[in-house]
Amino acid sequence: FKGNPKDMPGKSIYFPKNIHDVLEKRYLLKDETGRVVEDPEGMFWRVARAVSMAETFYESDPLEVEREFYHLMSSMEFLPNSPTLMNAGTPMNQLSACFVLPVGDSVTEIFNALKYMALIHKSGGGVGFSFSKLRPCGDVVGSTAGIASGPLSFMRIFDVATDVIKQGGRRRGANMAVLSVHHPDILEFICAKNVPVEGEGSNPLENFNLSVAVDNEFMDKLAFDEDKHDNNLTGNLTKEGSPGSDKSKKKLNGSYYILNPRTNKIVGHLNAKEVFDLIVENAWRTGDPGILFMDEINRMNPTPASGKIEATNPCGEQPLLPYESCNLGSINLAGMVKNGTVNWNKLENTVKTAVHFLDNVLDVTNFPTSLIKTETLKNRKIGLGVMGFAEMLIMLNVPYDSDEAVETAVEVMKFIQDHSKKASEELGRSRGSFPNFKDSLWCKKGFKAMRNATTTTIAPTGTISIIANVTSGIEPLFAVSFIRNVMNGTELLEVNSLFEKTALERGFYTEEIMDAVACKGSIQDVDGIPEDVKRLFVTAHDIKPEWHVKMQAAFQRYVDNAVSKTVNLPHHTTKADVRRIFLMAYKLKCKGITVYRYGSKTEQVWYLKEFK
Ligand code: UDP
Known part of the structure; x- marks a missing residue:
């Protein structure tokens, strides 16, 4: 497609009202009076265009790349971190988180x-x-x-x-x-x-x-x-x-x-x-x-x-040298499953385009200070990660708290890591390696070129997972149904769509059951739900804390930077449990560890209906 992307025929993107509200409040451009002046499609075109402009530095065609980036984001297969969505193509144009x-x-x-x-x-x-x-x-x-x-x-x-x-x-x-x-x-x-x-x-x-x-x-x-x-x-x-x-x-x-x-x-x-x-x-x-x-x-x-x-950085997923910055982006794993198996071809292509996108961000972003620009461009770190891992597991029929889930984590992340390295190496050959490459571990490991000192990070995806309508990062379902406190005073009641679909297909969708689920968050004690469904739809509080740490460590094995993971614990968790979790994280070679015991902060982002 050549020409103005605005004229490109394409289906309009539908967002449920609650997600559209988030976009309007935070992401869509507004005029001086506060009136929203773009729609979600306009936002994705704005970002795609701004990020594709880096192509002009390498004598390739930005229009083609712009279209590719638009598709990558508007399909919700990949979203960059919030600052990119908010600021790309605006006078601010600062794109890193x-x-x-x-x-x-x-x-x-x-x-x-x-x-x-x-x-x-x-x-x-x-x-x-x-x-x-x-x-x-x-x-x-x-x-x-x-x-x-x-x-x-x-x-x-x-x-x-x-x-x-x-x-x-x-x-x-x-x-x-x-x-x-x-x-x-x-x-x-x-x-x-x-x-x-x-x-x-x-x-x-x-x-x-x-x-x-x-x-x-x-x-x-x-x-x-x-x-x-x-x-x-x-x-x-x-x-x-x-x-x-x-x-x-x-x-x-x-x-x-x-x-x-x-x-x-x-x-x-x-x-x-x-x-x-x-x-x-x-x-x-x-x-x-x-x-x-x-x-x-x-x-x-x-x-x-x-x-x-x-x-x-603030959530722990990105270790950085002084004055370094990093831009993140996450692949929506829920979109990488077809007929109950991982669609590896699609995942490979998505990784390749996503690395290209994140590397371009480094060339077009407006750094907050010249020192940050200098230090960041020496290593050109990017952080490709995932979201919707919980949904992927459910679609693969694998419970989160199982060895099979941990093996899936390793297999998927190793694949992403390998292909992100391949993509960065290719970019290194055509655009040049990051300036510190010769002294880096990659050079010692025998790579001939590498565009980015790091390619992978597991971000929390706090807001972009809301836009993509999946569970954040690599977390298990927080609850099968819950109220999400999005921004000062805005509350969303959410029922997991895969659960809703399963309930309808398996014939146990009744108002009584859905009400009970909305109250409890967990389905483990709700009568009338088949055992295999209960096993699959486990929530953060249903699973033993050890599984949180095992999953974090599994992803860390194939992540250059670090893994954002909140070990969500029920309120009755003891100090001895917390101690055990910290020691386990160290033994399993995690780079850090955070716990969060339900209700231990006065204002939390998620809560269950009955605690309100
Ligand atoms: N972050 C921030 N303010 C926020 C949320 C996040 O500055 O309110 C930064 C922080 O460095 C965090 C990173 O953005 O570690 C990534 O967070 P997340 O993945 O939740 O951001 P999203 O892109 O989903 O908004």
Whole structure:
């Protein structure tokens, strides 16, 4: 097709009203009076056109590519991350979701990071920071002979600034704060969400996810105490950072060092088990902190010559070097099944076009600052992932909590990984490799060219999965029916369409049964539903927590970056369960782990009808 894509014959895209509302509120362009001035097709054409413009740099035909990209998105087989859908082809034109900014130990560096954060939030991106280089609270300030206020105090400034920017009302600012387990303020950090701060209301640091950066040394020290573990907190950690008043308990072998980052000197020791238990306790109470396994992240760092990775983006799926950014996109796996089997041909073609799309994004995006542009283009990281894995499994007749599901995860992700590498290698040959290629793991592994230092990431797909009408990322069904709290005050009642279809086909669709399902979310205790259907439509709370971790680890095996996975736990989950999950994630070589216990946050995105 040559000519103006607007004139191209094509079927109009139908969205149910609730999804259309999301598009109108967040994605479709509006004029100065707030009137919506494009329809969903117009949005996909706008994005396709803007992203295909990169072709002009490589002397290929943008019109053909534009049409290919339009089809890729409008068929819902692939969607790029929200900033691309929102901003492509607009004066803003900032298309990436993930950024990491360094925070240096000086007022100038801290407030530079704050300024860059504001610019990134304004454009719809999320930012991760490592605060580990900041001198601790109570340390000296040389130039003023004053006392340092520490990482936590500065995080509060970043938090308030995030509230103020609010990303033009379309996307809330999201941040990740990482602190090394060796930092002197680590105990305060671990408890930061659990200790209301004066004047801040009951939800401190609400624009931050927190992650403790642990290393293998810490985990080894923890193993030393494992056999004596009784699943109870000893309760003798004090806020000042002393691991306990009873010195006899402080066994040297279970203790690890605490380092002042300003002087690089060891200033004390903490007991690994007690610190770990405090992490578990707080994660159980509030969902924060999560853990990042930094040695595993750096073991897989594709460009070690460029330095160590210290932080990830807000939801943890994208480890990045300072000032790097990454654009994500996800394949809708529900669209990759035909007659009960995976349509490998279609998946292969989708991967190829998606990699091409994401690589183009790097050429056309308007980076928030020149430093971010320089650092990002050295490695050209992209993050292709998936959504609708739960639906794929149901269509393949495989229950999520089964070995067969884990094997399917490995098979599908390995396929995507292999073909994304092939696509990136081809682009590398025609367009040139990423500038750091010669020093990268890919070159060492024998690749002759590679366009992108990473190609795969499993994003949470929080909003794009709503547009595609599938379960987010690699999560199991959250509930067979549930109310989704989309944006301030907007609520959607959703019944899983595959379940509805099955109920009709198998003849158990009655108002009584559908009402009972809508109340409970889970179908396990609803009478009148066949056992095999109950087995297939398991929800996040029906399955044992271990399956969440096994699934995360299965995907991680064939993902360059990391895997966003919320280990959704029922309210009655114990601290011992959380502890077990964290240790299992480490053993299975996950790059990080987060848990979320139902009802442990005052405002959550999903909830079941009966809890309302
Ligand atoms: N993100 C953000 N604000 C939000 C949601 C997400 O800044 O309200 C960023 C964050 O870095 C997150 C990434 O976008 O890790 C991807 O999130 P998700 O896949 O949920 O975004 P979607 O593209 O579905 O909107």
